[in-house]
Amino acid sequence: MSEVRHIRVKALSRVEGEGGLDVELLNGAVHDVRLRIFEPPRFFEAFLRGRSIHEVPDIVARICGICPVAYQMSAVHAIEAALGVPTTPFVRLLRRLLYCGEWIESHALHMHLLHAPDFFDCASGIELAQRFPDQLRRGLRIKKHGNELLDVLGGRAIHPINVRIGGFHRAPTREEFAPLIPRFEWGLDAVIEATRWVATFPFPDFEQPYEFIALTHPDEYAMNEGRLASSTGETWPVEKFADVFEERQAPHSTALHAVRRDSGTPYLVGPLARINLNFAQLCGVAQAVARDIGFELPCRNPFKAIIARGLELIHAYDEALTMLRHYTPDVAHVDVAPRSSSGCAATEAPRGLLYHRYEINDAGQIEFATIVPPTSQNQLQIESDLRSWLPRVLNAGDETLSRTCENVVRNHDPCISCSTHFLRVNIQRN
Amino acid sequence: MSGPRPRLAVFKFASCDGCQLSLLDCEDELLALGERLDIVHFLEATSRVSDGPYDIALVEGSITTPDDLTRIQEVRRASKFLVTIGACATAGGIQALRNFADHASFLAAVYASPQYIHSLATSTAIADHVRVDFELRGCPINKTQLLEVIRALLGDRRPTTPSHSVCLDCKRRGTVCIIVAHGAPCLGPVTQSGCGAICPAYDRGCYGCFGPCVQPNLASLSAQQIRNGASIAEAVQGLRLFNVNAPEFRQESDRLANLAADLPAPEPRQRP
Structure with missing residues (x-):
């Protein structure tokens, strides 16, 4: 007689948005793993239709409160690509600076409040703070300065108001940025220490055969621009995104999930993918810290994504500090003339590649929108990680098994709210 | 302080998470809040989850699915003071644009197999379904106003927020x-x-x-x-x-x- 065991994590915690996990074990072997997304669908792509292109940056920000800048960046680049609007060097710089603020805020949050508690069996960052008060206080301050940068440049940290098609509504003055400089000087030292701290965490030996996908750019650590690159060595222009990858719908999820169109296989986007593909473009300090802590490439251990986030925090603080020190205001935006057109863009959200495509009519309204968030691209890979992980914990009780499965999911910092159209984790043991 | 600490819960309905993130964005106050309050339900921040009753429930998001119609009633029953946080919870949010459109066409625009998706034809405010004790406006909310609500409730007074333009x-x-x-x-x-x-x-x-x-x-x-x-x-x-x-x-x-x-x-x- 077959023995069935179901394990269900009703609602995942310390992730953004609503998801669960279902695992089904049949005669002690993994039969089915499903990351369930029960985040209510919000239909952004549908109600973008008929809206003016000028409203898009404000609207798409509301897809995700944790990474609104990412949505704004992919949107403005895609619409500008459609309309043939060039990005001026000054606007380009400000956009990188804005993205640094969001990477800092989002990575510092995940590292300290969401992910670090897993390594010490703590329920939350607040609980972890009883054991590591100085490290958590430092982490919160690292996060706070990211938010302060977003406040000055974006107008506010959550749903910034300063981004527009063609650039920014207003370029901040030098005086507005000046108070940030000493805070970022402190922050650069602080993130180096924070990265050294997380590198000492107990990491399970768990390497996965990932195909990494990220933007890559020869001259900079890619954020807003570049070619799509794979760890297979292939690269493609962003316009080929829909030829290379495809979104599919699963019955257990309100999220669509992406696979490589040719092989039907999952892939991984996010900090681990970026560090592996773009290590050469990482700033000197971050590279030196990586070598110093013995962070070896390729790194295919998803638990070590916390180190990748730390290295990217160093990069973001370092690059932002340089930009703040040398900042000279210039023309904040170029004007755009609408015409019937279509265009796409991908940028690197804190959680990975975020692809947008828009069709625009002569009146400057959106006719059609496609948005592919990082977490829906990672969903299948997360399920695959769980399948590899489960055999080593099968003898554990349901509670331990659920908890470690949640850890495996959390490695990837899934942002479920993000997935416009999106995903649910339950464990079933048959 | 003596006596049991007030029990705070955070609940999410259809939303972007930005308003509850505002609580984690109180970087200077967060650890102190953790000492004055028992955060007993806040999925985005803690794996420790306990059932009601709750002294303060912060509710983010709008009602858009059949399940959530039931869940908001449960949250209300378990909560002494229910505060809606943000434009979704207070007015239905941007997703209330569906109230003006044909729901089936919205579904079909996003999903190839709409039959898998369970959602209501409207997005509505929390107050359309249960009694709300206080509303915090904003998309997103202002974290200073959020702290005012928490402080007021800790001090057993009614929170005040401005209503001018x-x-x-x-x-x-x-x-x-x-x-x-x-x-x-x-x-x-x-x-x-x-x-x-x-x-x-x-x-x-x-x-x-x-x-x-x-x-x-x-x-x-x-x-x-x-x-x-x-x-x-x-x-x-x-x-x-x-x-x-x-x-x-x-x-x-x-x-x-x-x-x-x-x-x-x-x-x-x-x-x-």
Whole structure:
């Protein structure tokens, strides 16, 4: 007689948005793993239709409160690509600076409040703070300065108001940025220490055969621009995104999930993918810290994504500090003339590649929108990680098994709210 | 402090997580709050989850699925003081745009197999379903106002937040009026204070994140906007954003839309 065991994590915690996990074990072997997304669908792509292109940056920000800048960046680049609007060097710089603020805020949050508690069996960052008060206080301050940068440049940290098609509504003055400089000087030292701290965490030996996908750019650590690159060595222009990858719908999820169109296989986007593909473009300090802590490439251990986030925090603080020190205001935006057109863009959200495509009519309204968030691209890979992980914990009780499965999911910092159209984790043991 | 600590819970419905993130964005206060309050349900921040009763429930998001119709009733029953946080919970959010559209076509626009998706045809505010003790406006909320709510409840007093318009905040900040100076569309005169009047300070019009202020004169503002060169359709779209389902914004956008329906179609024009 077959023995069935179901394990269900009703609602995942310390992730953004609503998801669960279902695992089904049949005669002690993994039969089915499903990351369930029960985040209510919000239909952004549908109600973008008929809206003016000028409203898009404000609207798409509301897809995700944790990474609104990412949505704004992919949107403005895609619409500008459609309309043939060039990005001026000054606007380009400000956009990188804005993205640094969001990477800092989002990575510092995940590292300290969401992910670090897993390594010490703590329920939350607040609980972890009883054991590591100085490290958590430092982490919160690292996060706070990211938010302060977003406040000055974006107008506010959550749903910034300063981004527009063609650039920014207003370029901040030098005086507005000046108070940030000493805070970022402190922050650069602080993130180096924070990265050294997380590198000492107990990491399970768990390497996965990932195909990494990220933007890559020869001259900079890619954020807003570049070619799509794979760890297979292939690269493609962003316009080929829909030829290379495809979104599919699963019955257990309100999220669509992406696979490589040719092989039907999952892939991984996010900090681990970026560090592996773009290590050469990482700033000197971050590279030196990586070598110093013995962070070896390729790194295919998803638990070590916390180190990748730390290295990217160093990069973001370092690059932002340089930009703040040398900042000279210039023309904040170029004007755009609408015409019937279509265009796409991908940028690197804190959680990975975020692809947008828009069709625009002569009146400057959106006719059609496609948005592919990082977490829906990672969903299948997360399920695959769980399948590899489960055999080593099968003898554990349901509670331990659920908890470690949640850890495996959390490695990837899934942002479920993000997935416009999106995903649910339950464990079933048959 | 003696006695049991107040029990705080955070619940999410259809939303972007930004308003509950505001609590984690209280970087200077978070650890202290953790000492004064028992955070007993806050999925985004802690794996420790316990059932009610709760002294304070912060509710983010709007009601958009059949399951959530039931869940909000459970949250209400378990909570002493229920506070809605943000435009989704308070007015239905941007996803309330579906209230104006054909739901089936929305589903089909996003999903290849819409039959797998369970959602309601409308997105509605929490107060449409249960009694709400206090509302925090904003898309997103202002974290200072959030702290005011928590402090007030810890001190056993009623929280207070201002209800005047953004317009007044611009005067206080010394921001030049962009309607008067540039004829730009701006909802500042009819939008509730709370954001700090940031948009006009960044050379753009207010787009109404905090919803209607007390007694907004919307018809007058629409007329002014149209005199300044906006089309009726643009005035309608301006109100149909993050607080589209707030009664005053909704009535005015419907009134304008009906007005536009009686007129010949305007030539497409570019925004200034």
